[in-house]
Amino acid sequence: MFRKILILIFLLSGISIYSQVVINEIDVDMTGSDVNEFIELKSTTPNFSLDGYVLVLYNETNSLSYYAIDLDGYSTDINGIFLSGNTAVSPAPTLVIPNGKIQNGPDVIALYQANATDFPDGTLATSTNLVNAIAYSTAAATATNLMAIFGLTVSTNENMNGLGTTQSIQRKNDGTYEVKTPTPGMNNDGSGIILNYITVSTSQTNYNEGDVFDFVFTTSQPVTGSDLLFNFTLVNGNFMVNDYTNTNLTVLIPVGQTTASNTCTLFDDITDEGDEELLIDIQSVPTGYVINNDNLILRVYDNDYVVQTFGTPINPTYNIVTPTIPTGYYDSLEGLSGNALKQAVQDIIAAPTVRLHSYADIWDIIRTADQNPENSNQIWDMYLEIPMAKLDQQTTSSIVGKWNREHIFCQSRGGFEVANGDTADGIGVWNSTSAASFVDGVSDAHHIRAENGQENTSRNNKNYGTVNSATVYAGPSGTQGSWRGDVARALFYMAVRFDGLNVVNGDPSEYLPSTSIASGNIGDLATLLVWNHSDPRDDFEMNRNNYIYTWQMNRNPFIDYPLLVDYIFGANFGQPWSSSLSIQNPIENKVAVYPNPTTDYIIVAGLEGNSKVEIYTITGQMVQSQNFENEIRINIDLNAGMYLVKVSNGFQSTTKKIIVK
Template sequence: MKNKITLLSIFSFISIFAQIPPGYYDSATGSGYTLKTQLYNIINNHNDQGYDSFDAFTATNDLDLYYENDNSTILDIYSENPSGTDPYNYTPITDECGNYNGEGVCYNKEHVIPQSIFSQNNPMRGDAHHLLPTDGRVNGFRSNYPFGYVGSNLVSQSGISNPTMNGSKLGNNINTGLFSGYTGNVFEPIDEFKGDIARIYFYFITRYETQVTNWNYSMFNGTSTQVLTDTFLYTLLDWHLNDPVSQKEINRNNAIYTYQNNRNPFIDHPEYACQVWSSHCNTLSSTDFALNENTTIYPNPSTNGIFTVSSTENLDTITVYNINGQIIERIQYSNVNVINNSTYTISNLSSGFYLVEITSNNKKAIKKIIVN
């Protein structure tokens, strides 16, 4: 539970930067599915701008102001390399297309919730909250597959590498622990954008809760309350909790409010997710508890830009994020025999606030550190 409590306090800290209209969430006073319906009543009946209008929105509001910071190319979650040079970049409008013969040729509009699910009907088709500009080939590669943790078997497809150029991948669902119950193929974006995808789904199944029971999709369970099957609800909550809201999401949420007059509540108030799906969050917390308790980070605060991670668990990865959600450093113990009581020192951090994600055997914990 401790790592989740820490995350909620972090989320509350981040939320103060969002430009939420006064009183917008005043009626969101309940808990569980009552809260979800209250949020539906707040965000429904948005001003549908139509699918074609999204091109102009993207040209202004989906630019890379966060990584390359060039203010002239599209931020594509399937090609962005958060810690290095992107494999390719796209100029808004100029590089948009419908036809492609490989990755890196052009971008188009992806429906994060596949539009075939809702028969391409409005207002879902043009809802900017779940429309993203992405590489055309990778968009086609992802197809209608659900999102999830990919196991050991990747799917081969001619004309595209798997993983893709930035590490997104398609393969069988990991199907272990809380993420078991689905044996088909899933698509997994890189860690940097997992929370973005989760919050888009939480928005969509809240905004359209009166219609979602009519849609047949492997991620959905046929209800208007939980909506997601346990497999995918645990997956998306895990992504939500372990990839906090970024400034990119906050800025985009504000722009969409101006564009179509509704907001994503799970960006403004990330704590809503665990208030709606509380039992699932509690289960996730209990599975991660041992990892959190058996891992320490010191000194905290750090006064010299150096801290050490020490754990009695066999760690898989250590990832350091800044307040904007950017990866500062990642240590991966793949193909390495890591012994218990492992320690790793991270240095050269500038002053600021950081999140440290630690993973071990499908368990995750997040701790915050401060460098003075």
């Protein structure tokens, strides 16, 4: 009997040591942007030191770690709770986890007595020094391989009640798990000491330089004992102490009160430093108080932004931006035709002097090349046809409200690779490249545009076109299609710049037959030829071409000479090229005059706003004239023969020939 009692005492003491701290609650799936996910620990004693502990997140697919969280320097609170999670979690987590970092599973989260350096990304799962682990999912599947490694027999589905995105997985007092409404920062059973939560709020989330507003600090219960006194800071990245004035960073809430406000005045300078974000970071607070929503970010818009002289793609201007074509750059093309012309173009744009920059450098390139002409602190979202703040560049896995680098000739079709590293090293550092090195297309800025992250995902690797097909991308509904010509000219550039890349008719396969090797083909050629004409090159596109040249030392010739497309890919293939043929009239390909031949009327369409139509004889005598808006049908009573129809819109005009029978 005595031996049995000793064994029981040993087992109980072993369990007590083993379970001093456990994974208490996890929320791994949130609707939309994944900004409220967390991992909570609980210790058997309050204020338990977490020195020497580490949380490790594992992927079931390969049983390898993908994130490690070192807990040195942290401890649990008066209720034995330690909360780590995204900045939007309330109460504010003691340790911040990047948005979207926690995978939905089926996976495993493990707690070890070790250091994060023991678990670099890609570490094989192990039970050595394991303290506690939890297997989870958001569907019926389980992390079978990882569960075997950790000796787990239970996997909990966060969506078991059909409410996964609004519920969490919580440990019960008996060591089992249940799924219910999240309780971050508190005991799952509702017990423990009731803490006084401090919340900070503002009337807006966005302000302009020069604005004056209040930070309002509120406690969930009246202050007792002594006045509540704490400090906060606002510095964040480029937002420094000289960006605000007359701001008291000490908060005082008297006994018996629940609220205090501090006024902030944003300094209005006269230089464009770019938009910035201040971060309200509450410093340490007295025992008994908990920070409810620390690290609140407010956007500060710089009102000194630069406005260009040219228009956006949806309000285009023409011939304001002068092409910076080097003298003699295209001279070698004169008089050539067919494949010889195509080869000569490649010899120019893939010359030994062309520079290849890193994929990370693309961020810096397109932040300027795709800058919104109406606000230098924004980029122009190509597909959605809207501006986006440069600050909203995607830096984590979360794509909601962010913009990214969109490859017009998609990577999976081109077989591109990040061969030159992913470190931004500036305009002065580059590698050599060639036509044969098609993998270099990953960082050729002539076909990479700033694009909304969600729209980029929707685009995926589809071909371009206008038909309703899962493999064809026709653009967001309700937009003007101002990007179509840009897309066409970028794809034609890529098909000449790199060997093995082609623009073809129809819907080509993404991969070569019976392989996973990229085919190098994208479509649809017929559609893109039309887009090249229907959406003429504008000043935005020319400015972009000029800027990219300063980095890569090559230009997109189809922006400089849009009609060159037809001599290499279209109806003029085989005809001699001359730069004199390429003078582009921006409305030339927008205007439609029909029917042709006709007998008693013509329709003029394709323009917007006030326009004018004039009909001339072949000898130059005007026989009819009329002003119109958008579209018009004109009755004619003319002798049989050829006539010239001149259509004017603003400072632009074009002339079409018609036959009257």
